[in-house]
Every structure is written in structure tokens, then in C-alpha cells.
Amino acid sequence: MRFLSEQRLDDGIVEREFTLGEIPGTLWTPASASASAPVPLILMSHNNGLPKAQPRLVARARHTAACGYAVVTIDAAGCGDRPRSAEAERTRAELGRAMRAGEPVDEIFEALIGPLVENAVPEWLTTLDAALELPEVDDGPVGYTSWTALGIRLAAVEPRIKAAGFFAGGYVPRAQREEARQLTVPLLMLLQWDDEGNPRRRALELFDTFGSKEKTLHANLGGHTGTPWFEAEDGNRFFGRHLK
Template sequence: MYSLQFTAESSSNGIVERDFTVGDVPGVLWSPASGADRAPLVLMGHGGGAHKRHPSMPGRAHRLVTGCGFHVAVIDAPGHGDRPRTAHDEQEIAELRRAQAAGEPVGPIVVRYNARLAELAVPEYQATLDALQALPEIGAEGPVGYVGIGLGTGIGVPLVAVEPRITAAVFVSTYPDVLVDKAKQITVPIEFHLQWDDELIPREAGLALFDAFASKEKTLHANAGKHLELPRFEADSAVRFFARHLGQAATSAA
């Protein structure tokens, strides 16, 4: 079991932000500066080509901390952020750039690459969860949620499928090709965000992934717009979703 090491800390506007490592995997933990002795934890997964401090990560984290009093954590995916790229990473990224420049479909490359990253990242998230639950302010008995965006969904679906400690999840649509079988294993409440005019992921494919979730409670949020045009208000919807399912009441800050 890898130990958690905090490497930096800052505090502002009622939020404590701590950089950490679990083994050689870097992450960030946002926590309320004051509040209950223990509070639920929400793990997040960033998009492809992004990192733990991409604006979508602290933005969502701050909403969950100030709106619900939760702890929120994200780690860099393999080959992303502060983690070095392997030769395999460089090869896949070069192939992706070549396809983009040639106007060729990038989906097959992204699907293949994301599937490999998920194989590596799922045990890393489980080790991170082990380490964070050892903290007295989180504890091993509290509920855990997950938010995935793009690659974060590609990692999150197989993670939630095998990790019983995660009791609710929000997924933003990604290439579903290798995720349907994993989605069929998920029974926890799901909120699924899909862009109706997505130029990268066919609408029918996104709907098929939503249909595959075996959850008795699952909600589809379909918004007009392209792949990167997810409305900001959906982040607030996720706060309300987790407030319901992780046992805390959202405040007016949500």
C-alpha cells in the first residue's frame, strides 16, 4: 500500500488545497477549512490532454466543497500533467496529431489509447482512495462519489464497475466503444451528460452507453452544443446530485 504524502498547502475562501502524492502519482485534495469532523469524498477524473489543475477540476471542486462541505480529489492520469510520458504515450499522441492534421477520424486512436490508460489508472485511483480514506477527516466508512470528464469517464466507468466504495457517479460523455460491457456492471445512481450536437462522438453511441448502465436510478442530461460546449450549469447540477446521494444537503452556494 502506498502512503500519502502532502507536498504543499494553501487556503483561501474557506477552502484548503493540498498537493499530494500516492507513490509516484501526483494529485490535489480540496477540503473545507472548517465543518464536520468527517465528510464525504468525491474523486474526479480530468479530460484527455488535460491535467489535475485544468480549470474544470478546481472549478467543480470548489462548488462541491463550498456547496456541500465535501472533500474532492483528482490525480493526474498516466502520461498527463506532472507525470512523464512513456514511449507508448508519445507514439499514440503522434498518431492522434497525424490523424487530426489529415482530417481523419481520431475516435479509433482515442478509444485504444484511453483503454490502455484506464488499465493503468484504475488501480491508481483505488490506491489513492485507500490513502485518502486513512485521513481522519475522511475515514473509511463515508460515502464516495466520482466525476469523470472525457478520459475521466473512460477511466471512471471501469473504476466504478469494480469499486464498491463509490456509491454515485457523474459522467460526461466520451467514446463508448469499450465501455458498454463495464457500464452493464454499474448499478449505483448515475447522472450522464451528453452533447446533442457532438461532432466527435455519434449521438447514438452516447445514448447506447447511457442505456447500458444497469442503475435503477440514472438521469440523462442532453444539451444542445458541440463536444466542448457543456453548459456550466451542469456543474451545479452535479453538486445537487451528490448532495442527494452522498448524504449532505447542498447550501445556497451550490
């Protein structure tokens, strides 16, 4: 992990940009984090190829770090400014067109999101390994939050992830819907009741599918980007129960 920049923000959070081979990422740590007082790690992704610098993700990452966690995010393959294949771009455009037209999108979605998840997982695991080598990061239990499809796969293959927070969940590839049955870690799932891009029924069915014995669903009125800010507080309490 090669750090490119470091700045101490007004709230005391240290924000560092890094590269890990071809992987660009950002790490946020609270001012209290040190080799003698390492803090738990949370992996924070963003949905479907959006960049790590997306303002809503950055705001949540800083808030989470201020509550005593190291937070890492990356632009995995095909995400953010990293190159996308011409085929992926065509599929993404077709998905947008079909959704606007109210046409069936399941197969288009599979063709786009399935490979995106498969390509992202190895890079997230590489990032996890590198972050846990930092002296200010605790090598104990790890949390994951955000993109549901990616989180299901990571929690299924990575035993160090001990708690997961998921957003939405209406459109999740078939492979991850099957993997959801295998999950046993504690889960917190956030659902926007009027999410224009995630069918409510499918999200509820996915929640029912999870194999975890401790799973909590929070549903709030509003569209996709309308998640109330108090859910960030509840999310930090959830991770506090399982990571600290």
C-alpha cells in the same frame, strides 16, 4: 499521502498538494471539514491524460468542495506532466491527425485510451484508500465524477463508489462499454449535443447500456467545453442525495 503545500483560498476552501509514492495529486476540503465533522469524498478526474491543474477541473473541484465535499484529483500514469511512452505519444498524434482528417478512429482510440484506463485505475484506488484514512474525510459512500471510461471501470471494481457523474461518453473503449452493463450505482450523465469530439449517437447508446436502475441524462446545446455552469449545481444535488 505526503502533503507538500497547503493554502486557504478566499472562499475558505483548503487546497493541499500531495504525493503518494509517484502519484501527484490535489485535495480540496471545505473549511467545515474536521475529525469531528468529516465530509464525503468525491473522486474527480480529467479526460484522456489532461493535467489535474486544468482550470475547468480546478473550478469544478473548488465549487464542489464549497458545497461540503472533499474532492481529490491526481495525475495518474501517463497524465499531466508524468512521463508518456514514445508509443503513446505517436498514437496520440495519429489520433489527432485522423480526427482532423475525418478518418475512422476507433482502433487508434482503443490503442491509446484502453491502456490509459488500465494504468490509471490502480493509482486511483491507491489514492482512494489514502484519502479515506484522513480524519476529515468520511469513510462512508464515495462519489466519482468526470472521465467516463475511467469512471465505468472504477465503479465496476470499487464497491465504495455509490454514485457517479459522467461527461460525454461518445468514445469509450469496448471493454468499458461491456462493463457499463454491470453498473448498478445511480448515474448522472452530461451530454453536449454538439460535442465535436464525441459522437452523440454513441453517447446515447452508452447511456442506454448502463445497468443502473437510477440513471439520468442531461443534454445541453453546445460543444465539448460548453457545459452550462448550472450543471455543477445539479451535480452537487445528485451527490447530496446519495452521499449525505
